[in-house]
Amino acid sequence: MFTRRIVIVGTGYVGLTTGACLASLGHHVVCSDVDAAKVRHLSRGEVDILEPDLAELVRDGLASGRLTFVVGAARAAAEAEMVFLCVPTPMGADGGADLAAVESVTREIRDLLPHGCVLVTKSTVPVGTSARVTELVRREDVPVVSNPEFLREGSAVRDFLHPDRIVVGSASRDAAQQVADLYARLEAPTVLVDAASAEMVKYAANCFLALRLSYVNALAELCEHSGANIADVTAGMGYDRRIGSSCLRPGPGWGGSCLPKDTRALMQVSEAVDFDFSLLRATISANTRQREQMVAKIAEACGEGPESSLKGARIGVLGLTFKAGTDDLRDSPALGVAHLLAERGAELVAYDPGVRADDPRLEGIVTLVDDPYQAAKSAVGMVLLTDWQEFRTLDWPRVAAVLDGPVVVDTRNLLDPEVLHRAGVSWYGVGHPPMRT
Template sequence: MFARRIVVIGTGYVGLTTGACLASLGHRVVCSDVNAEKVAELSRGEVRIHEPGLAELVREGIAAGRLEFVVGSAGAVADAEVVFLCVPTPMGSGGAADLAVVESVAGEVRDVLPTRCVVVTKSTVPVGTSKRLAEHLDREDVAVVSNPEFLREGSAVHDFLNPDRIVVGSDTQDAAERVAALYARLGAPTVLTDAASAEMVKYAANCFLATKLSYVNAIAELCEQLGADITDVTEGMGYDRRIGQSFLQPGPGWGGSCLPKDTAALLQVAEAVDFEFPLLQATISSNAHQRQRMVGKVREACGGSLAGERIGLLGLTFKAGTDDLRDSPALEVARLLADNGAELIAHDPGLRGDEPELPAGLTLVDDPYQAAKGAAALVLLTEWQAFRTLDWTLVAEALTGRIVVDTRNHLDPDVLRRAGLSWRGVGRTPVTALT
């Protein structure tokens, strides 16, 4: 495999992971960003993103001379063979992805891109963006390629270096093959297709996963009505190779930086061509219902009203292993609890306490026992492993109400029962404390 001269524009979650991992594969990578302070930190090997293995890869790349960080994009691309666009595409009006930053960066580099350079969209973008970007660049000697990422927060480095598949799409075959060759050392199945199909793959995959999660949450609610156990049900489902065991865990709803944005964007794309998509609409509606359902469980645990009740919360990030609060279902449940008059005391091992997303009226404390102190109920919202090994006898002593609402089915009900606590899960029979 030939080492390539690569520029990654944007050093956010996707950009930094992409740059560091490509450097680890032997390529020479320059990562550019508009934030001079961030560039200086990264140049020193200081990584603020909470992602296992990423900081180590960054420092290794710098030490090996294969990875560097610069301010600005125009100067960085002067000798690039491949330029990855890893810039924000936030949800805009009506749910459509906002491509303002993508187009702004394209405008900055358009006149300085080398001949035969390939521009790659790594950010999640609507179907048709590659064609639109090619028109915006207006460079017949520069090809545009779609190469969507499939990274999970908390395991992004592992996912990049051990991919299920590499998807590369372009209307220029040679350009697609050049981008695919960047990943040759990984030995992953590669899908070479046209640009529109590659862009569609990302949305189709994420929306399918969202639908799968909404379905499982609905089945969990039905299990509660019928006396079935969702844990046994999903185990029985998961052994079916047509279904698989992933994304079968019920919870307070799906969230994060991808699924809410991508489901809304695909709906908008469908509406733009007058295509009705009731299945996806139901997936989104079901997810909103799930947050309200968790609030109902807490309300029931508190005797029918949350007004004035002190509620302890375990976890606020959208998943364990991250510090990400973007569209976090845990955070949304917390907001709904506050709207119902609850006083909230929360602990999350991934948070510092200065996050602007934290709602007014919520107090973040340093340890889980403080969150339990004086609370009428304790609610687990994020599945941090450390919560499983708490001293539940101490938790029981700290609580005024002896009930734990486990929205992730993360805890062992028998352990809580022996500690004198009642347990309420999702899709499972409640467990009453030993008396």
């Protein structure tokens, strides 16, 4: 069986998933990180990322001996056939990706890499990064390859092991093929391109998804004004093979660790080459407005109109993470809406099965409780902001009994309006006519 000795630099969301999955494919993987405590925990199979199947995959890799964890990349890199850079590339002050970690690691390991070792950028990086890394490496015998990840939180392991495609880009066709061969067992379509195109693919894909989401949110608002039903409209759209049904569900806006960062990074790339990407700019603006629209909807349903202050109004909140099935609050639209509600004077009591009460990002915004019925107690209304499936099966008559105001604003269109209606609760969705009691 074809196997490689691979070093993963960084054990965050992308790095840990990549390392564990490559080990499951039979490769020998060393995952390195600068956080010694984190390395100790991972070496014991303790995974603190809420991601289905990831902890099991890590423990299987440790048991097989194909997956190990070390502090620092230098020693491991000296024996690697391939090194994957999976370090953070956060949004910088100018909106572009901050490549400080990528550049720092490259400088640290460049003289330690064996002859012929392939250096792979897995982190999301702007167009031109492979060329920059090549300059920093200063070695003709170490090819640089771009191999962007397309992992969705909540299904990252599945996405890795059952990918839509593998994208690999490099000035060296041989090096690109070596990286593509790592995934041979997955039998996925492979796209071999130049490095700049591979880097652009990731941004192009994410920004297109953001555009679709902003479009359907705007369409939902239009449906509310015109009397149409967004669920029926998107169902009719989705059967068109040119469109499909993915990313056609309205909500409180898009967020998370990728789309906000990547849209702004592509805007920065556009500005750097003097290209007016007005369509992308409008997409970002529409997303900001969507959160404000949700607050106006909540204020109208729970207060005295869309512009009411909500000062002192107790509102129960269901969900704070950017996406169900994760514990990720990074740029969460749910948390963004909650923040705007708090600015209006609302007193928010929230429940989310994936969030810890001591998370500092909640301070001054919400009080977190460990029971959805406690969040509903004495509230003038409930707001569903994250589509955890368990919310569909709540005891809604019990919720109605403890609410001061029998109102639920469902920003995800997750709940069954008929169920709430029978419980004596008015339902307000997005892009739908409300169902009032």
